[in-house]
Amino acid sequence: MTSIRRQLLLALLSVITLTTLLGALATYRTARDEANAMFDYQLRQLALSFRDQVFQGGRPHDFTIDGDAQDFSIQVWRPDGTRLYLSHPRNELPDRTPLGFATIDTGHGRWRVFGMQQHGQTIQVAQPMHSRDELALAAALRTVAPFLLMLPVLGVLIWVVVGRGLRPLDAVARAVSTRTAVALDPLPENRVPSEVVPLVRALNELLDRLQHALQAQREFTADAAHELRTPLAALSLQVQLAERAPDAAARAEAFGELKGGLQRATHSVQQLLTLARQEPGSGERATSAVHLGDLVATVIAAQLALAEAKGIDLGAAPGTDNDVIRGDQEALRILITNLVGNAIRYTPAGGRVDVTVGDDDGVFIEVSDSGPGIPAADRQRVFDRFYRRAQSEEAGSGLGLAIVKTIAERHQATVHLGEARLGGLCARVQFDRSASATNSSTTPTRTSF
CATH class of the missing domain: 1.10.287 (Helix Hairpins)
Incomplete structure (x- = not known):
């Protein structure tokens, strides 16, 4: 199981460590630049201190290098190129270089060199670059060391602070755990952080x-x-x-x-x-492209015997070729069967029931009859479960239209009840245009009775 506290701890420590290392790198570069400026100044001053020296036998007169300048190397040449003085014979020093400051790579390391001329003699003072780099690195380490040593303490503090920050989630979890099937009160939003x-x-x-x-x-x-x-x-x-x-x-x-x-x-x-x-949540069923015209023809064929027994003219009105939707074919068959069955049941003998499939801002199914219809005041209540109008003489369960509405809602469709041109009830199921399956190449067969 993934822990938010552990993830935050690792993330924050990583960010702090990375920031510290970047700060150390910036400190190292700054310290190196400052060291370069300081040592360049020392190189120049050391070279100037040789201006008045008299060299005899390759050594300067009354001149010594103190302990702080032991990493500096000095060379002096005559105008003809003969070297008069070399302070560190064992060092691999750079050859004679142009006057002024220069950085030279001798193959045994990089040197920073300053050269000047005085009384015809060339004075050159050099310092290895690694001395400057070591000084800058030491300064950077002194800066970053306290932060690195504090990482364990920071880890503990972050763990505690994150734990305190996650307490509202624990409170929400405890509040949810107290809810039961008979007590589903909403959770309080007061004293809850805005993020929660x-x-x-x-x-x-x-x-x-x-x-x-x-x-x-x-x-x-x-x-x-x-x-x-x-x-x-x-x-x-x-x-x-x-x-x-x-x-x-x-x-x-x-x-x-x-x-x-x-x-x-x-x-x-x-x-x-x-x-x-x-009902929603009763299990997902596979959907497919459904030809509503074919489905209506199948339902009418199944209900034809009942309609003929009552002398009712049952048929499908001319429809449209664009009658294919994406849905559950068996559920849609039940929807049409309930609508047609209700129309036959409540239509008097010798009446008429028409079923139409059309396309009007989306595919629709319309069932019209010549029965007594439903008063406008009752057209919403008839979708309630087990509701049966008091004036109705037909026996039924009161679930037919409730099933129609449930199936329609599953298919993002709406059910409207109104007055039919035949004088009775007109039940219209309007499917959303997005439910149309326009990729089907099959043309439905129209059937009339």
């Missing part, structure tokens, strides 16, 4: 969504239990009536009612399972 506020707000949004999801689940469970209790009680009563039937005719009638009750209970359970599978 986005995390706290994101957690509060997550807790809010989780609370709504749990509340919806509890309501769904309670509603499902309530809705299933009524048909199960009716089934129990019908079984008792069948047992007490005095003759075969009464028994057959009781079994007929029992069969109808079982069918209604089975339908309710199937709708509940369908709705549960379409």
Whole structure:
């Protein structure tokens, strides 16, 4: 597991060490420049001190080099080039050089040289450059050594300071750990550092969504239990009536009612399972390019027998060639089946149901019928689970449109209810244009009944 404290410690120590080394390098260069200026001055002064010296037998008269100048080498030449004096015979000194300051590489090291002429004689004073570099390096080491020695102490201080800085995260973690399924209160934002506020707000949004999801689940469970209790009680009563039937005719009638009750209970359970599978978080399903025209034709073929039994004219209106979207084909089939099934169920015998697939700022599916429709005041409530209008004479689970809305939201689509040109209800599912699968080359087949 990665530790933020350890990462910050290593990062800060690395930055401090790098900064210290860069400071040492800058100190070394500055010290070297200052040493060069100082020693150049000494070279010149030492050369000037030889102006009045008289050289006899290769030695200056009454002249000695003190201990502080032992790393300096002096040479004196006559005008004809004969060397009169050499202070350090064993050193590999540079040959005669131009007058003034110069830096010479002898092959055994670099030398800084100053030359001048006096009374026809050439005086040259030289110093090895490594002496100057050693002095500058020593100055840089004296500067950086205390920082390097303090690194362990800095590491401990950084560890403590970072730990104190991360305490708000520990407090947030403790606050989150106290939340339960029945207590999802938002985390307090007071006394929280500004850097942690986005995390706290994101957690509060997550807790809010989780609370709504749990509340919806509890309501769904309670509603499902309530809705299933009524048909199960009716089934129990019908079984008792069948047992007490005095003759075969009464028994057959009781079994007929029992069969109808079982069918209604089975339908309710199937709708509940369908709705549960379409809920967010119930598992990701593969998507593919779906030809809505073909899918509508398949659903109409499956519902045709039910429509013919009621004498309803069921068909697909002419659509568009651009009817391909990206989605879950099985879920979309359930959506269309519920819309068409509701239209057939609530349309009186001899009526009409039309299904249209079109393209209007995105692909849409529209189911229109000639039934009684839904009043404007109830058009939003019919999407609630288990809601059934009091005036409705048709039996149902109250889940059909709730399933339609859930599937539509999964596909970033919206559902609108309005008045149809046929006089009944018009249910329109509008898909966003970004859901269109324009890369498909297959042309859907249109079917009319």
